[in-house]
Amino acid sequence: MSTPRPGVKRFIGLDWDFGALRHASPAYWRWMSVLSVFFALGLAAWYLLLTQGGEVLNMRDSSPWGLWFTNYMYYVGLAAGGLIVYASVHLFGATQFAPLSRLAVLLAGVIVMLALLGIITDMERPWRAINMVLSPNPSAPFVYTGSAAGLYMVLCFADLWVLITGKGGHKLAHTMTLIALPAAIYMHTTTAFVLSMNKSRELWHTAMMVPIFLTSATASGVALLLIVAYIMQKVTDLEFKPSMFRSLATLLATVIIIDQFLLLVEVLAVFWPTSAMPGHTLRLEQFVTGRLAWAFLPVFILGMTAFALLAKRTTRHLPAVQITASALYVVAVFFKRYSLMAMGFSVDTLGQSQPVYFPSTVEVFLALGILALGMLLFSLAVKVLPMKVPEHADPHEPATELGVSA
Amino acid sequence: MAHDTRPTQDENPRPAQEPACDSSHGCASCAADEPQRTLSRRHFLKGVGVTAGLVAAGTVPAFLTAAPRAASGSESTDAAEIPGHETGIEHLTEHSGEVNYPGKPVWYADEPGDEKWAMVIDVKACVGCRKCVYACVRENNIGRESGFTYIQVLEMELGSNELELGNVDYEEGGRPDKWYLPVQCMHCAKPSCVYGCPVVATWREPDGIVVIDYDKCIACRNCMITCPYDARHFNWVEPEVPKNEVNPKVPLHEKAGVVEKCTFCVQRTRNGMSTVCTEACPVGARTFGDLNDPDSAVSHILRTRRAFRLKEELGNEPAIWYVG
Numbered sequence: 001m002s003t004p005r006p007g008v009k010r011f012i013g014l015d016w017d018f019g020a021l022r023h024a025s026p027a028y029w030r031w032m033s034v035l036s037v038f039f040a041l042g043l044a045a046w047y048l049l050l051t052q053g054g055e056v057l058n059m060r061d062s063s064p065w066g067l068w069f070t071n072y073m074y075y076v077g078l079a080a081g082g083l084i085v086y087a088s089v090h091l092f093g094a095t096q097f098a099p100l101s102r103l104a105v106l107l108a109g110v111i112v113m114l115a116l117l118g119i120i121t122d123m124e125r126p127w128r129a130i131n132m133v134l135s136p137n138p139s140a141p142f143v144y145t146g147s148a149a150g151l152y153m154v155l156c157f158a159d160l161w162v163l164i165t166g167k168g169g170h171k172l173a174h175t176m177t178l179i180a181l182p183a184a185i186y187m188h189t190t191t192a193f194v195l196s197m198n199k200s201r202e203l204w205h206t207a208m209m210v211p212i213f214l215t216s217a218t219a220s221g222v223a224l225l226l227i228v229a230y231i232m233q234k235v236t237d238l239e240f241k242p243s244m245f246r247s248l249a250t251l252l253a254t255v256i257i258i259d260q261f262l263l264l265v266e267v268l269a270v271f272w273p274t275s276a277m278p279g280h281t282l283r284l285e286q287f288v289t290g291r292l293a294w295a296f297l298p299v300f301i302l303g304m305t306a307f308a309l310l311a312k313r314t315t316r317h318l319p320a321v322q323i324t325a326s327a328l329y330v331v332a333v334f335f336k337r338y339s340l341m342a343m344g345f346s347v348d349t350l351g352q353s354q355p356v357y358f359p360s361t362v363e364v365f366l367a368l369g370i371l372a373l374g375m376l377l378f379s380l381a382v383k384v385l386p387m388k389v390p391e392h393a394d395p396h397e398p399a400t401e402l403g404v405s406a
Numbered sequence: 407m408a409h410d411t412r413p414t415q416d417e418n419p420r421p422a423q424e425p426a427c428d429s430s431h432g433c434a435s436c437a438a439d440e441p442q443r444t445l446s447r448r449h450f451l452k453g454v455g456v457t458a459g460l461v462a463a464g465t466v467p468a469f470l471t472a473a474p475r476a477a478s479g480s481e482s483t484d485a486a487e488i489p490g491h492e493t494g495i496e497h498l499t500e501h502s503g504e505v506n507y508p509g510k511p512v513w514y515a516d517e518p519g520d521e522k523w524a525m526v527i528d529v530k531a532c533v534g535c536r537k538c539v540y541a542c543v544r545e546n547n548i549g550r551e552s553g554f555t556y557i558q559v560l561e562m563e564l565g566s567n568e569l570e571l572g573n574v575d576y577e578e579g580g581r582p583d584k585w586y587l588p589v590q591c592m593h594c595a596k597p598s599c600v601y602g603c604p605v606v607a608t609w610r611e612p613d614g615i616v617v618i619d620y621d622k623c624i625a626c627r628n629c630m631i632t633c634p635y636d637a638r639h640f641n642w643v644e645p646e647v648p649k650n651e652v653n654p655k656v657p658l659h660e661k662a663g664v665v666e667k668c669t670f671c672v673q674r675t676r677n678g679m680s681t682v683c684t685e686a687c688p689v690g691a692r693t694f695g696d697l698n699d700p701d702s703a704v705s706h707i708l709r710t711r712r713a714f715r716l717k718e719e720l721g722n723e724p725a726i727w728y729v730g
Contacts, residue, residue: 053642053643053662053663054640054641054642054643054663055642055643055644057642059642060553060642061553061554061630061636061639061640061642064627064630064640065627065631119626122625122626123624123626124625124663124664125624125663128605128622128623128625129624131605131607131622131624132604132605132624134605135605136604136605136606137601137602137603137604137605137606139601139602140601140602140603140604140628141602142602142604142626142628143604146604198598198602198631198632199598199634199720199721200598200631200632200633200634200720201631278568278570279570282570344631347570348636349633349634349635349636350560350569350572350574350589350635350636351568351569351570351571351572352572352573352574352636
């Protein structure tokens, strides 16, 4: 190996191009400073929470989980896109996604980290989280989803390392996929378990929650990846083929309609005369015609609009259409997560209708701070790490060099 | 796994037998055929059950805890069917040790004894005065501004036990056109909150009391999600109790930022006293006692009155019964 370019530091086998930061445009630094401000506000919010206690939150006994849990489900889902794209390159030979693989895995790793940060910052005594390791309870779904998210994060960053360094060649990359894909499914399944394994919460208590989580995760994850890919194409020197975007859009449309279908049949089961039970209908009515319809109906409205946009053969190759549809579904899934969270709590276990939960300012800034941290890390990584997959590289043999000549 | 093993326990040949014999009156060949068929069927079911059981036990260690429970459940049912069986409610106390995760001793109470604590609430007597609620708040150092009480009394509609029609925030009790249903921690034999706690910060003591380790709780509030009785409450604010009203026998500041709930007044009941809600009730609607003692008041009531438990269909097996 020759000497690296100036500004490039070698660390854990990767070339960190810190020189790129020196030459970064003012726009990049403006973007980074805005994010830093939000990150600082998030830190302040966390400090307030730790010193003042739960008083500063809007969660109460009627809604013991709030925005952090909505975001946990949301982020875990968004992180799905990365590994699915990465896995389909190596497992199903979907070589059109190969240029996206590094970006996809980095995005997945960062996002699942945000999910974990959400749990940690929600605890009033975060240092007690060590008890999850010291005395885990095998019958608690939380243990599984928490450990799955941790495992997934490590796997994503390991995959990124393998992709960039090319160590182990095609064989290792393939093996990593065989580990990573089941891990992704395990994570989404166990996250669904946190809801579905509760006989106390009528609307959560359905095994359908697992497939719904898998499809929502895939749909929102792919949609986010599509948007990020367009942004990266605009602001960095990464370039993707229109055919890749078309493949992503087709995949997205397919998953969206499955996702909508699963949710619809679940709703149908609640209201169908031969299956309707007062405990279920009373709760879901609030989300269909009642005071929480604003949170639940958009899932279908935005979702079906997104599908309609992508279904039209003549226009679905247009970037504007793809981006709009993806954005609609990313938002739709957030509404879905919020409704899912609220469905457990809008009527409590003693049948008492409870006030609608909205996050407090502290909760919002905490969530924004976590999101800003994720964006900071992602923006930084995209700048200093070689995200570009070398042009004519065989996807089965991740190239070794960028910035370094082999 | 409980589902998988069921076929071996049920082993009921009747479904196969009955239709054939009903259609043919005294058909000898049919009767001779039957045992053969049912026997093989039984063997087959047994094989399926055992295989499924082994597979489940091998793959999902978490559910291993379900095995002894299912077994003891079926045994106790058998015991209850024995003619001349002494109390008839002994099966209720059989579920002893399933979820006694080894927790640390409750430092503010004595060691658990041989009792199996239970409570019976007479909803015909209850007038909804909430005296039990207030007594409980004082006894157990519940923060006066914390926004919850261990006991919640529901004002129920006549002719219905639909919780959704009930109201917790009623103005004052004693209305003749309503009935009242006090709800608190049921100290379930199969407490879903205990199963759901990710760090084993809550467990069921040998005397049936479900307790929480305030120093271990990580405040994830998953137990509040899994409890079907809304019995668990989180200290969102620092629990504040006027200095002269603090009960020195019960923790106060340890409860900040963690989950708490009814403890069956563990600090009293393990010292020969009754729970404070039982003592405070002006109409004697509450009875507290030891299920293991056939002469105790609760055992007597459960033998002689028609009792039910709240949401019994969920299978948590609460230790609080209601009689009407």
